[in-house]
Amino acid sequence: LNGISISFGDDADRSEVIERFLWKVGRGEQRRQILHALDFMRALHAVSGSPPQVFDELSELLDRYELDAEPLVELKQLVAIVEQCGVPHQQIVLNLSLGRGVSYYTGLVFEIHTQDGDGFDAQLCGGGRYDRLMRAVGSSRDVKACGFAFGVERLLAQLSRSDLPQSIATQALVIPISQSDVPYALHVARAARSQGLRTELDVTGHGVGAGLKLAAKKQMLLAIIVGDSEQRTGGVTIKNLKTGQESFSLLDSLVEGLPLKVEQHRLTARVNPTIHASAATYGQQECKEVPDDQQR
Known part of the structure; x- marks a missing residue:
């Protein structure tokens, strides 16, 4: 039993837990329950x-x-x-x-x-x-x-x-409004990178306000905000952090009309x-x- 990797909580003494386990194994009904649980763990593993x-x-x-x-x-x-x-x-x-x-x-x-x-x-x-x-x-x-x-x-x-990337500034931060928007935000980040936009994803989960402050602190040019409405329409809301202007863009045309230079190719690792x-x-x-x- 000492060789089994099991978490017993913060304060539980391992030897005490094992001693109580062995005592319970000798009791009829509890023995059946323990064997049932061990059967499940064996099947799960x-x-x-x-x-x-x-x-x-x-x-x-x-x-x-x-x-x-x-x-x-x-x-x-x-x-x-x-x-x-x-x-x-x-x-x-x-x-x-x-x-x-x-x-x-x-x-x-x-x-x-x-x-x-x-x-x-x-x-x-x-x-x-x-x-x-x-x-x-x-x-x-x-x-x-x-x-x-x-x-x-x-x-x-x-x-x-040749696969090692150079250190270059990030241009945009994708900010999911809520936790449920994270999968779509990941999809948006990949789409932005595929169009040559150097992009990071906000994973702090602190909301749009905190995400905008993070993007400004890192001197990014754009914040790409995604939520329920963006998912329904297949697009994103883009906020220009220099001018404060917001605009809507479809996912397949993110970089059209943006006031920045995008990369013409992507680095790929082997x-x-x-x-x-x-x-x-x-x-x-x-x-x-x-x-x-x-x-x-």
């Missing part, structure tokens, strides 16, 4: 494959054990966001037995892999959700967080020198990443309602 395959297997498994399907809904939303970032589901592997080997993770963990020149698997990046790490290293409170690290040497080994993710547990996302005075 065997689930691995492409998103469509895993979604079907998880749906059947949750139905069989009469469990809430909300984690599956969250997993589908996450995969949709990853796909909007340009990674097709054929390159995503969901492995519910994946672990990162450290105990501070409290939710989903992920890795990014590619193949080296000899065809061998090479891990480029790894990370995940950890909501209690800051307290563990001395903070007075928990801080909801997600982080990752790249292996710089491995990453550089996969890139030819890395073909595969994302491996484990979604057996979830950290709780902190969602905030955007006040009316921040809605444009």
Whole structure:
């Protein structure tokens, strides 16, 4: 039992939890419940494959054990966001037995892999959700967080020198009005980049007002605002941060009439990443309602 990676909470003593577990195993009804839970965990850890395959297997498994399907809904939303970032589901592997080997993770963990020149698997990046790490290293409170690290040497080994981008100023910031607008905002950011517009995405979730201040602080020229109305019409609202003027534009003609120079080509890297993710547990996302005075 000491070899099982299980989170027992902030204050629970591991040896005490294991002792109570062993005591309960010896009791009839509780023994059956524990064995039932262990059967579920065993079946859950065997689930691995492409998103469509895993979604079907998880749906059947949750139905069989009469469990809430909300984690599956969250997993589908996450995969949709990853796909909007340009990674097709054929390159995503969901492995519910994946672990990162450290105990501070409290939710989903992920890795990014590619193949080296000899065809061998090479891990480029790894990370995940950890909501209690800051307290563990001395903070007075928990801080909801997600982080990752790249292996710089491995990453550089996969890139030819001509693929390395130059440091150039960002021209536009895409600002989603609410959390539900993030997938569309990712799609907009990709479309803007494909048209040569150097673009970042606001991931702070603090609303339009804070996003505009962030864009101004970074001396960007444009803010691209997306919400429900923009999604319905297939466009965006563009705010010129120099003049304060706002205009509407369809997604396929973002750069037409803009007072700036756009790049005529895009840099492409010769890395073909595969994302491996484990979604057996979830950290709780902190969602905030955007006040009316921040809605444009």
